[in-house]
Amino acid sequence: MAVKHDAPPELRLHRGALIAIVAVMPLVFALWGFASQQRGAPAWPADLVDAVPRGRIVTADGQVLADGPVDARRYPQGELAGSLVGFSGAIQPDGRYGLEGLEHTLDTRLQTGDHVTLTLNATLQAAAESRLAEAVASYEARAATAVVLEVGSGRILAAASWPTYDPNDWRTADVASMRNRALVQQYEPGSVMKPFLVAGLLESGRLAPDETVETPMTLRVGHKTFRDVAQHDPVLTVPDVLRYSSNSGTINLASRFESAEMHAWLAAFGFGQELAMRSAFTARGSLTDPARWVPQDHATIAIGQGIATTNLQLAAAYAVLAQDGLYVAPRLVEDEWTPDPYRVLSPETAMAVRSMLQHTVESSSLRSSAVPGVPTAGKTGTADVYDAAAGGYVAGRYAVSFAGMFPAERPEVVMVVTVHEPTTVTSSTLVAAPLFREIASEVVAHWAVAPDAPAWALGAVR
Amino acid sequence: MSPLARNAAALYVAALLLLAGLGATSQLRYRTQAGLLVDKEQAIVALATARSAAASVNGPLAVTNWARRAGMVPAPDAPNVEAAAAGLTPPAVPTPPNPWLEVQTVWR
Numbered sequence: 001m002a003v004k005h006d007a008p009p010e011l012r013l014h015r016g017a018l019i020a021i022v023a024v025m026p027l028v029f030a031l032w033g034f035a036s037q038q039r040g041a042p043a044w045p046a047d048l049v050d051a052v053p054r055g056r057i058v059t060a061d062g063q064v065l066a067d068g069p070v071d072a073r074r075y076p077q078g079e080l081a082g083s084l085v086g087f088s089g090a091i092q093p094d095g096r097y098g099l100e101g102l103e104h105t106l107d108t109r110l111q112t113g114d115h116v117t118l119t120l121n122a123t124l125q126a127a128a129e130s131r132l133a134e135a136v137a138s139y140e141a142r143a144a145t146a147v148v149l150e151v152g153s154g155r156i157l158a159a160a161s162w163p164t165y166d167p168n169d170w171r172t173a174d175v176a177s178m179r180n181r182a183l184v185q186q187y188e189p190g191s192v193m194k195p196f197l198v199a200g201l202l203e204s205g206r207l208a209p210d211e212t213v214e215t216p217m218t219l220r221v222g223h224k225t226f227r228d229v230a231q232h233d234p235v236l237t238v239p240d241v242l243r244y245s246s247n248s249g250t251i252n253l254a255s256r257f258e259s260a261e262m263h264a265w266l267a268a269f270g271f272g273q274e275l276a277m278r279s280a281f282t283a284r285g286s287l288t289d290p291a292r293w294v295p296q297d298h299a300t301i302a303i304g305q306g307i308a309t310t311n312l313q314l315a316a317a318y319a320v321l322a323q324d325g326l327y328v329a330p331r332l333v334e335d336e337w338t339p340d341p342y343r344v345l346s347p348e349t350a351m352a353v354r355s356m357l358q359h360t361v362e363s364s365s366l367r368s369s370a371v372p373g374v375p376t377a378g379k380t381g382t383a384d385v386y387d388a389a390a391g392g393y394v395a396g397r398y399a400v401s402f403a404g405m406f407p408a409e410r411p412e413v414v415m416v417v418t419v420h421e422p423t424t425v426t427s428s429t430l431v432a433a434p435l436f437r438e439i440a441s442e443v444v445a446h447w448a449v450a451p452d453a454p455a456w457a458l459g460a461v462r
Numbered sequence: 463m464s465p466l467a468r469n470a471a472a473l474y475v476a477a478l479l480l481l482a483g484l485g486a487t488s489q490l491r492y493r494t495q496a497g498l499l500v501d502k503e504q505a506i507v508a509l510a511t512a513r514s515a516a517a518s519v520n521g522p523l524a525v526t527n528w529a530r531r532a533g534m535v536p537a538p539d540a541p542n543v544e545a546a547a548a549g550l551t552p553p554a555v556p557t558p559p560n561p562w563l564e565v566q567t568v569w570r
Contacts, residue, residue, distance in 0.1 A: 042500050074514070080523045
């Protein structure tokens with residue numbers, strides 16, 4: 001039988017304290033343990049805890065141009081394609097993180113964590129940027145651009161602009177260097193437009209390839225006098241009109257078109273039209289309403305002034321000649337949707353103009369534009385630069401270009417290079433043509449095929 | 463008094479000890495995870511820095527510029543390049559001694 005022993009009154013308090021310690025203190029310690037989890041622990045890195053996933057931007061040959069989550073976005077290649085790639089930052093009112101370039105235009109896709117593969121070839125892009133940088137320094141130019149297009153597919157292999165910048169340091173970069181000039185800078189192209197007029201006349205039956213054209217050294221249209229630069233005979237064949245880049249001959253040829261017809265042909269080559277490409281900012285150029293043209297406008301536009309284009313538009317138009325008359329919309333992202341190609345010229349007309357452009361390169365000082373052993377077709381352009389502030393063309397300021405393709409018989413690549421406002425030398429033959437050859441040489445070297453190999457082999461290895 | 467009631471105090475204490483043990487384990491795992499996240503962030507930064515450093519050495523742009531500086535040319539241009547060994551530089555012209563004599567006179 002259990003005997004109940006009541007504790008002496010002086011010990012009853014001690015028993016209560018003992019029960020409190022045994023029953024309550026573990027509970028207090030347990031709660032304290034849970035409540036004090038973060039005490040003394042390392043801080044959680046905010047940019048990982050709150051990380052918004054973002055896809056990579058990669059070139060066709062696997063070089064990573066942009067990588068990492070939004071708050072820790074990096075651009076491992078630095079300046080390479082910097083003005084094209086752009087950069088991202090804090091979220092914007094429209095829900096985008098991309099602030100500039102492809103980071104902006106591809107933002108929705110990148111936010112899903114989807115990686116984007118560009119059509120760019122990093123090696124060719126680097127070669128083009130390197131040569132542009134040298135050209136800008138050598139000729140003390142304002143800027144330079146180059147676009148390399150793959151014939152048949154419209155893939156943009158290089159879209160280089162100089163000056164450029166490192167997106168890792170975008171906060172300290174000059175805003176002017178952020179312009180992706182190859183795609184958005186509109187300029188009056190000059191004589192590189194002449195082949196399209198000839199192509200339109202041939203295709204519409206208004207001109208035969210073996211015709212001759214009157215080519216006086218000066219020609220007055222309306223209140224404007226047009227002059228030829230290179231000395232030549234007063235009558236030239238059509239290929240020689242292109243070879244000597246005769247303004248008077250081209251204007252005489254353009255008189256065979258009504259303004260609306262010429263406008264329609266230029267529009268068919270893509271001038272003044274919005275590009276279908278949605279992966280990057282592009283400019284549509286300027287091709288005014290032909291109903292407002294006066295005769296000197298008609299003449300001016302025929303020789304590539306009074307019309308504005310971009311290097312990408314010009315490359316896509318030259319690609320029509322390279323693609324046997326088909327217009328293929330250019331694209332920058334591998335799986336990007338582009339509209340179906342459409343026919344602008346018959347294959348015969350395209351080949352005839354290509355042959356004239358090859359004659360232009362091989363029969364003049366433009367041989368400096370051709371890679372040894374690789375037949376090249378192309379045309380120069382030296383255009384006056386319109387200054388909106390001055391309200392007209394300013395003497396001594398030119399945009400010099402060379403647009404061409406190679407190998408001429410069966411082109412694999414179309415390329416357009418432009419140097420904006422060179423100061424030490426201003427001739428397109430001396431500035432743009434050698435620059436074209438230098439980049440073209442890198443392209444051919446990249447194919448790793450002997451230059452004197454047949455044309456089919458030149459394009460077979462890429 | 464039922465056995466459960468008799469052992470209630472002991473069960474209660476055991477449950478509290480279990481709770482305390484869970485709390486301690488939770489703290490430990492929390493600290494481990496936080497440490498791993500910090501490590502991960504450092505690794506991401508290190509990787510990005512390494513990628514940039516690598517690109518500055520073997521990236522396409524760096525290689526192109528290096529090749530240019532080193533005098534390399536694309537293969538198609540090779541036939542146009544004349545390989546020339548670096549010539550001997552002429553010896554430095556010695557500075558001739560002054561053909562005149564300088565005399566200083568100190569007036570006292």
